[in-house]
Amino acid sequence: MARCHPAATSAKRRAAPPNPSPPPPPADGLLPLLHAASRGDLRLFKRLVRDLDEGRGRPREVVEAAKDQGLVALHFAAGKGRPRVCRYLVEELGVDVDAVDDGGACLCRLICL
Template structure:
């Protein structure tokens, strides 16, 4: 078995970029809201929406603004089969079920 030259090995290591660190979680409370949707904890989800809304009366906007890597609360709830959370999002808040992820630009209708 042939041995590699140490300089060739270290040059290869230097050429490989390090793994980027994940972005820090947003400070606006989006992540706990999305986790509550994923767990199906409707009581906590509603409380977090109310807290994030701060009495403005726009809970749908709060829910639609909470995103993690392009996914919104409806994605998290539906992906785990949390139908009661999905029902709340669609029937009570009127979250758009036809929105698709449009990358950095946000969401658009189909």
């Protein structure tokens, strides 16, 4: 069985392109909003919604625009068992309790309410 010469193998490794680094998180504040929902930090979540809304009076639209891989804030809060955030989203903002992810899965009604 033939073996590669060590110098040839190391040259191939040096010539291979490096692994691409992951893209940076969005700078628009939507990812921190989802993290606050996941952690159950309702105070921070409300502040981020207010800041992102910029006085337009459409907090629900801000929340519904925040997605990560098809999951919305309600999925993050429900998946981590954060009922205070879930209630705020559903009762105060009117977010659809049957919101589905890109795959059609809905966990919210079962976990939060």
